Every structure is written in C-alpha cells, then in structure tokens.
Amino acid sequence: MSLNDALRTPAHGSRLMRSAKIRPEGDRSAVARLTLVILVGLSLIALALSIATGASDASALRVIGALLGGTEDTVLSMRDRIIVLDIRMPRALLGFLIGAALAMSGAVMQGLFRNPLADPGLVGISSGSALGAVLMIVLGASMPAGLMASLGAFTLPAAAFVGGLLTTLLLYRIATRGGQTSVATMLLAGIAISALTGAVTGILIYMADDKQLRDITFWGLGSLSGMTWTKVAAAAPIILLALVVVPFLSRGLNAITLGEAAAFHMGVKVQRLKYTAIVAVAGAVGASVAVSGGIGFVGIVVPHLLRLVIGPDHRYLLPASALLGGVLLLGADMLARTIVAPAEVPIGIITALAGAPFFLWVLLRHRGRDSW
Amino acid sequence: MIDARNLTVSLSGKTIVHSVSLAAKAGEITAIVGPNGSGKTTTMKAIAGELPSKGEITLNGHDIRALEPWQLAVKRAVLPQAATIAFPFTVREIVRLGLTVGPNRHAERVDAITAEALAAVDLGGFAGRFYQELSGGEQQRVQLARVLSQIWEPVLDGEPCFLMLDEPVSALDIRHQLTIMQLARRYCEGGGGVIAVMHDLNLTAMFADHMVMMKNGTVAHAGRPAAVMTDDAMEAVFGCRMRINGVPGPGVPFVLPHTASY
Numbered sequence: 001m002s003l004n005d006a007l008r009t010p011a012h013g014s015r016l017m018r019s020a021k022i023r024p025e026g027d028r029s030a031v032a033r034l035t036l037v038i039l040v041g042l043s044l045i046a047l048a049l050s051i052a053t054g055a056s057d058a059s060a061l062r063v064i065g066a067l068l069g070g071t072e073d074t075v076l077s078m079r080d081r082i083i084v085l086d087i088r089m090p091r092a093l094l095g096f097l098i099g100a101a102l103a104m105s106g107a108v109m110q111g112l113f114r115n116p117l118a119d120p121g122l123v124g125i126s127s128g129s130a131l132g133a134v135l136m137i138v139l140g141a142s143m144p145a146g147l148m149a150s151l152g153a154f155t156l157p158a159a160a161f162v163g164g165l166l167t168t169l170l171l172y173r174i175a176t177r178g179g180q181t182s183v184a185t186m187l188l189a190g191i192a193i194s195a196l197t198g199a200v201t202g203i204l205i206y207m208a209d210d211k212q213l214r215d216i217t218f219w220g221l222g223s224l225s226g227m228t229w230t231k232v233a234a235a236a237p238i239i240l241l242a243l244v245v246v247p248f249l250s251r252g253l254n255a256i257t258l259g260e261a262a263a264f265h266m267g268v269k270v271q272r273l274k275y276t277a278i279v280a281v282a283g284a285v286g287a288s289v290a291v292s293g294g295i296g297f298v299g300i301v302v303p304h305l306l307r308l309v310i311g312p313d314h315r316y317l318l319p320a321s322a323l324l325g326g327v328l329l330l331g332a333d334m335l336a337r338t339i340v341a342p343a344e345v346p347i348g349i350i351t352a353l354a355g356a357p358f359f360l361w362v363l364l365r366h367r368g369r370d371s372w
Numbered sequence: 373m374i375d376a377r378n379l380t381v382s383l384s385g386k387t388i389v390h391s392v393s394l395a396a397k398a399g400e401i402t403a404i405v406g407p408n409g410s411g412k413t414t415t416m417k418a419i420a421g422e423l424p425s426k427g428e429i430t431l432n433g434h435d436i437r438a439l440e441p442w443q444l445a446v447k448r449a450v451l452p453q454a455a456t457i458a459f460p461f462t463v464r465e466i467v468r469l470g471l472t473v474g475p476n477r478h479a480e481r482v483d484a485i486t487a488e489a490l491a492a493v494d495l496g497g498f499a500g501r502f503y504q505e506l507s508g509g510e511q512q513r514v515q516l517a518r519v520l521s522q523i524w525e526p527v528l529d530g531e532p533c534f535l536m537l538d539e540p541v542s543a544l545d546i547r548h549q550l551t552i553m554q555l556a557r558r559y560c561e562g563g564g565g566v567i568a569v570m571h572d573l574n575l576t577a578m579f580a581d582h583m584v585m586m587k588n589g590t591v592a593h594a595g596r597p598a599a600v601m602t603d604d605a606m607e608a609v610f611g612c613r614m615r616i617n618g619v620p621g622p623g624v625p626f627v628l629p630h631t632a633s634y
Contacts, residue, residue, distance in 0.1 A: 025500035026464030027483075114458045251472050258455050258469065261422050266522060267445030267473040312459035 032316035035309060039323035043096065046330040050092035051084065053334060058083035091227040094235060095333050096326035098224070098292050101239045101284035103325020104246055106299025107306075107317055111253035112277050113175075113186055116307070117362070119300040120285045123171055123190030124197065125164050126296075129282075129289035131197040131204075132163020137215045138204045157234045157290040164286035167193055168278045222293035222348025224333045235287040242284035243322055249277055250314040257312065295348050297355020298325050304362060373397045374419060374448075374534055374567065378427040381411075381418045388414045389589045391427065396582070398532030398565040401556055403576045403597075405569075406586035407610055412569045413453065413538055415586065419567070420450045420536055432531045446474040448534040449522040453542070455515055457503055463490070463514050464499040470522035485524050489517040494551050509543040516540060516552065526564025535559055537568040541575065550632055553579045574629050577601060585609050 052060040058080040066077055102120070109118040109125075120126050136159035171193060175186035205216055252273040255263035264270050288295070302325045303317060310316050332350040339345060374396040381389040389411040396402040404412045418425040421436045421444055429436045431447055449470070457466070467486045471477055476485055490496055493513040498506070503514060516537070523533035535556065541549040553575055556566045560581075570576045576583060577597045585593040585600060587609045593600045606614045620626055 026462035027499075028462070028465070116458060254469055255472065257457055257459055257461070258466075259452065261417075262450070262452060262455065264422055264441055265420060265445065265448075265450040266469065267440075267442035269441050307459065311465065312461055313465060 028311040028313070029316070032310035032313065032320070035306070036316065036320055036323070039320055039327065042327045043323050046327045047092050047096060050095065050330045050334060051088045054083065054088055054337065056083050058088075060084050060088070086229065087227075090229050090232045091224050091333070092330065094227045094232050094291060095224045095330050097236055097239045097243075098288040098295065099298055099325040099327070099329025100243060100322035101288045101325075102295060102298040102329070103302035103321040104243065104318055105281040105284050106325075107303035107314070107321040108246055108249070108253065108277050108281050109299070110303055111256065111314055111317075112274065114257060114259070115186075116304060117300065118186070119297075120164075120281060121294070121296045121299060123186060124193035125168050125171070125282065125285050126289050126294055127194045127197040127201070128167025129160040129164035129286040130294060131201050132159040132161070132166075132286070133290050134201050134204050134216050135159060135163070137212050138208050157238060157287045160290035161238065161283055161286035163197075164289065165279065165282035167197065168282045172274070172278060222295040222351075223344070223346045224292055224329075224336075225344055227291070231291045235291045238283045238287035242280040242287075245276065246280050246284075247315075247318050249273060249280075250318055253277070253314040253318075254312075293348065295329070295351055297351050297359060298329060300362075301355045301358050302328060304358075373432065373532070374565065375430045376415075376419055376427065377429075379415065379418055379429065380426040381414050381423055383414070383423075387589065389418065389425070392586070392589070392591050394584050394591065394594065396534065396565050396567045398534075398563060399560050400581035401553075401560055401566045401568060401579055402582045402584065403568050403570045403580035404584045404586060405571070405573065405576055405609075406592070410586040410609075411589040412586055414589075416450075416536055416538055416567065416569055420444075420448065422450070431534070442473050445522065446528060446533075447523065447531065448536055449519040451516055451519045451535070451537040451540055453538045455511070461503050462499065463495065463501050463503055463506070466503050466514055467499075467518045467521055470518035470520070474522065475528065476521065476524050485521050486517075489521040489524070490514075492520060492555055493517045494548060509545065509548060512540070512543045513548065513552070516555075520555070520559075523564070526559050526562035532564050534565045534567060537566065539569050539571060542571060546629060546632070549575060550629060572629075573601070578630055 062077070063081050063084040066081065105120045105125075106118075109120055109123070110116050112118075133156050136156055140155065140159075171186060171189055174189040201216075205213065208216060252263065252268045252270075255266045255268045256270065256273065258266075260270050263273070303321045306317055306320050306324060310320060329347070329351070332354070333347050336345045336347045336350050376395070377393045378391040379389055379393065380387060380391050392411070392415055394402070394404075394415070404415060406412050414423065417423045419429055419436075421429075421439075421441075431439070431444070436444060464486055467489055468482060470489075471482050471485060476482070486499070487496070490499060493516050495510065495513050495517060498510070498514070503511060506514065519535065519537075523535065526533055537556070540556070541552050544552060549572070556568065557579060560566055568580075570580070580597050583593075583595065583597045583600045584591055585605060592609050593605050601616050603614065603616055606612075606616065
C-alpha cells in the first residue's frame with residue numbers, strides 16, 4: 001500500500017475532503033486551509049490547558065483574576081502566581097515553540113532532501129547541536145570570564161546553534177555532488193556524523209566534573225522542565241525568526257520536489273534556497289536542543305501525518321507542521337508531568353514511545369519502494 | 373531566438389561537448405539527434421543555463437548567464453528526461469507548480485491554464501489523480517503540461533518563448549507521440565520556439581524545421597531534415613548503414629507515423 005492509497009482510505013483524508021467540498025478536482029487547498037484554522041484553534045486550547053494544569057493545584061483563572069482585579073496578595077496567591085506565571089507560562093510558550101521548530105524543521109529537511117524520511121534528529125543535526133552545548137558546558141569554564149558574562153543566557157543556545165549549523169553544512173557538502181543531493185549518502189553520512197559527535201560528546205563527558213555531568217544528562221533525556229523567562233528570551237527569538245522566514249521558502253521547496261534542476265528551470269534561486277533552509281533549520285533545531293535537549297520523532301511524525309490529510313504543498317504543510325508540532329509537544333508534556341505526578345517523565349521518552357512505532361509503520365508502508 | 377556559439381561543456385574534468393554552435397529560431401522546431409552519449413542532453417542543459425559552459429549563449433539577444441533564474445523561467449521552460457517525485461502530489465498540483473512564476477501566476481488564470489494544458493496533452497480528467505499512480509507515459513505528459521503552463525503564451529512582451537524538451541515522446545505510444553509533436557508545432561505557429569532532443573528519426577523528419585545531428589560532442593550535420601538525412605550522414609553519425617526512403621524486403625511489415633490520420 002502506498003502513501004497515496006492511504007489518502008483514499010476513509011480513515012484519513014477523503015472524508016475531510018468531501019466535507020470541505022473541494023473544487024476543482026485534485027485541489028486540496030480548501031482542505032489545507034480548513035486544517036490550518038482547526039490547528040490554530042487546537043494550539044490555543046493546548047496553550048491554555050498547559051497553563052491551567054500541572055502537578056500543583058494552582059489555578060490559572062484565579063491568578064488571572066487576581067492580576068485583573070488587583071486583589072490583595074496573600075501567601076497562597078503569591079505561590080499560585082509564581083507557579084502559573086513563572087513556571088507554567090514559560091514552559092507552555094517554549095514547549096509550543098520547540099514543538100513548532102522541530103516539526104517545521106522536519107518538513108523543511110524532507111522537502112530539501114526530497115525524502116519523507118529526512119529528519120533533523122535522524123541525520124545528526126540534533127546531535128551536532130548537543131555537542132555544541134556540551135562543549136560549552138565542559139570547556140566554557142576555561143574560557144575568558146568576560147566573554148561568558150557578555151553572552152550570558154545566550155551562550156548555550158549560541159553554541160548549540162553553531163553545532164547544528166556546522167553539522168548541517170557538513171552533511172550537505174558530503175551528500176551533494178555536482179548539484180545533486182544523494183539521499184542514500186545523506187542518510188549514511190548522517191549516521192556517521194551522529195556517531196562521531198556522539199563519540200566527541202563521550203570524551204567530554206569523561207572529562208566533565210560532577211556538576212557538568214548533571215548539566216549534560218539534561219540534554220540526553222530531553223525535558224521541558226526548568227523553563228524560565230530567561231530561557232524564553234534566549235531561545236524564542238531564534239526559533240521565531242526561523243518560523244517567520246521558513247514559510248517564504250514554500251514555493252522553492254515545492255519546486256525542488258521535482259529536482260534541483262527543475263527548480264532552477266522554474267525560476268528558483270536554488271543555492272540561496274538551500275542555504276536559507278539550512279541556516280533556518282540549524283537555528284531552530286539548535287535553539288530547541290539547547291533549552292530542551294534531545295526530543296525525537298516530532299520532526300518526522302508531524303509532517304508525515306499532515307501530508308496524508310492536506311498533501312505535500314509546502315505553503316500549507318510548513319505552517320500546519322509548526323502548529324501541530326506545538327500542539328503535540330504540549331500534549332506530550334502534559335502527559336509527561338501528570339502520569340506520575342508529582343514526579344515527571346522526561347518528554348523525550350513520551351515522544352519516542354509514540355513516535356518510534358509510527359516511524360516503523362511508515363517504513364513498513366514504504367517497503368515496496370526501491371529508492372531507500 | 374536562442375543562439376549558442378562555440379559551446380564547450382566539461383563534466384568532472386571530461387569534455388562532453390566541444391565548441392558546438394546552434395541556433396534555434398522562433399517559429400521553428402529544432403531537433404537535436406544523435407547516438408547515445410553524443411552530447412545532446414548536455415548541450416540542452418547548457419543552453420537552459422543549468423550547466424556551466426564556455427562560449428556564448430544568448431536568449432533573444434540577452435546573455436543567459438547575466439539573467440536571473442526567474443527572468444529565464446518566463447522565457448524558456450525545460451522538460452527533463454525523467455522526473456521522480458518523493459511526495460504524493462496530485463496531477464493538478466504538479467501542473468500548478470509551473471504557474472508559480474511569470475504573468476500566469478494570478479489565481480484567476482491558474483485553474484483555466486491548468487485545465488487547458490492538461491487537455492492539450494490529452495490528460496483531461498486526470499487532475500485529481502496522484503502522479504505516482506500514473507504510467508510512465510502519463511507522467512511524461514503531466515510534466516509536459518507543467519512545462520507548457522510555465523510559458524503558456526508563446527510570445528511574451530514581444531519576445532518569443534522557448535520550449536526545451538528532452539526526449540518528449542520517448543515513453544509515449546504512437547498516437548500520443550503525434551499529439552505532442554503537433555502541440556510543439558502549434559506552439560511554433562503561435563510565435564514561440566521549440567528545441568527537442570529526439571530519438572525517433574521519422575517524427576523528426578515529419579515535424580522538425582531544423583535538424584542538428586551530433587556525434588562525439590560535436591555537430592556533424594545541421595540543416596533542414598530533407599537536406600541532412602542522407603544515407604552517408606546516417607551511417608557516419610549512427611554507425612549503421614540505412615537507406616533513406618528505403619523499403620524493407622517483402623514479408624516484413626513496417627509502419628510509419630507519416631501515414632497516420634489524426
């Protein structure tokens with residue numbers, strides 16, 4: 001069964017398509033626009049729920065009421081206020097942005113490499129970002145204090161950004177020859193690069209002291225806990241910039257589906273498109289990994305799911321991926337912090353538990369194809 | 373017109389095309405023929421601006437290397453030999469990709485041109501089908517519809533537009549081969565130009581106004597098909613003795629596209 005057959009089965013797209021009365025035939029833009037509207041609604045609900053729920057009984061409504069009504073602060077309301085405004089809110093916002101960044105980066109990588117299995121985590125960009133961050137944690141202590149102080153909260157995201165960017169460029173250079181990017185080379189190179197960055201990270205862990213080890217463990221697990229407004233200020237601008245820039249690549253990514261030569265024939269500045277996409281992905285993934293560690297499978301599951309419903313047109317796929325990625329990550333986070341409350345399951349475990357079987361299912365359905 | 377002079381193309385250090393000169397005029401089908409590996413596709417890619425090359429290439433008098441990709445895209449469109457697509461696009465979505473540059477990108481024209489382009493390649497009613505589910509010949513015609521829609525008007529701002537087709541009929545049955553060659557002819561009658569890499573010598577003889585025979589990366593013969601297609605030229609270029617307008621011996625059936633009524 002191919003991906004296309006799936007679209008025909010009632011469980012997926014066609015029911016939605018009929019209900020949206022698509023016209024003319026083969027045009028899924030009406031379904032796509034409807035999906036976007038639904039996703040905006042879901043995003044708002046997910047953000048609200050994420051701020052309203054948690055291990056403590058703090059009430060978001062009461063806090064908002066207190067803020068608006070100017071009620072006198074009691075000890076209890078102070079506590080609630082801190083929980084809602086300084087713990088849940090930055091966590092919800094950053095969680096949404098990270099989910100959006102990872103999912104959209106997945107969609108961009110898949111479009112650029114013309115392969116539905118490309119993903120920033122799979123091809124080693126995330127591990128490159130993690131290496132950058134770990135490098136900063138371990139070796140940062142020996143760097144000039146003035147430099148560290150001037151970078152402040154931006155040090156880790158910047159290091160992860162550079163790590164992700166260098167990995168992506170390396171990957172792209174290796175996989176591209178004579179203007180053609182080899183998918184097989186890319187996946188193999190991604191595995192090799194992941195192993196290499198993993199080994200270097202291992203050396204750094206070996207060198208690290210106890211405090212640094214604790215900090216490093218944080219990356220491996222992947223978590224949205226400990227989000228602060230400082231971290232929002234450090235990571236959100238990079239992610240937001242990527243989220244704003246990437247939709248402008250939609251037309252080029254659509255054209256490049258037919259190959260880089262065909263994209264050039266259709267008027268796309270291919271080289272500029274590739275570099276913009278790579279820098280945006282490295283930035284978004286780097287900033288996300290820097291504050292949340294390795295959260296896998298969002299980048300591969302979300303765009304795939306959406307292609308089944310709205311098709312591969314990047315003008316809709318990119319924003320829809322961002323929204324659904326945010327919604328799913330917040331959902332996973334709500335699960336992560338409630339199923340064993342008051343303790344927390346690292347969110348990376350939840351996304352891998354749900355994402356890995358989905359990924360295997362995708363592979364099973366592609367078995368008939370010979371290209372990968 | 374497209375004018376290439378002393379075109380030399382090297383790939384990975386090996387020279388594939390040696391100082392080839394060819395001119396494709398508006399209103400004419402220019403066919404490039406020759407054996408496998410003679411540099412036909414490479415020449416076409418260089419003229420399309422896709423491969424780095426030495427020598428002069430002008431499109432309507434403009435140096436193509438000085439034009440931006442979008443400036444080229446509104447004046448020439450290129451049909452590649454084969455295209456695989458990783459994502460489940462519908463036929464309509466593929467054809468619409470051709471309408472993202474140039475004067476036809478406006479929403480009210482997109483649906484009309486998409487429908488007309490699909491009808492022109494005899495794929496009316498295929499808009500809702502998935503590209504990957506089509507046969508090779510149908511896919512080739514979808515790509516042609518996309519390429520055609522990119523430069524839908526044969527003349528834009530007083531300048532001719534050019535279709536560059538790399539083996540446009542290679543996967544098609546005889547009826548659709550004729551349909552597509554007729555389409556190319558009509559594009560020329562509308563004031564545009566067509567450059568096509570061809571393997572079918574009979575269709576070339578029927579439809580080409582100008583014929584360029586390539587061998588080993590150079591132009592062996594060029595001119596009107598009636599002038600170029602001689603027994604000696606055929607043997608020199610293709611390496612087998614054939615008689616132009618010869619008839620096989622008794623008992624061997626043969627069929628020529630020339631005799632088709634359509």
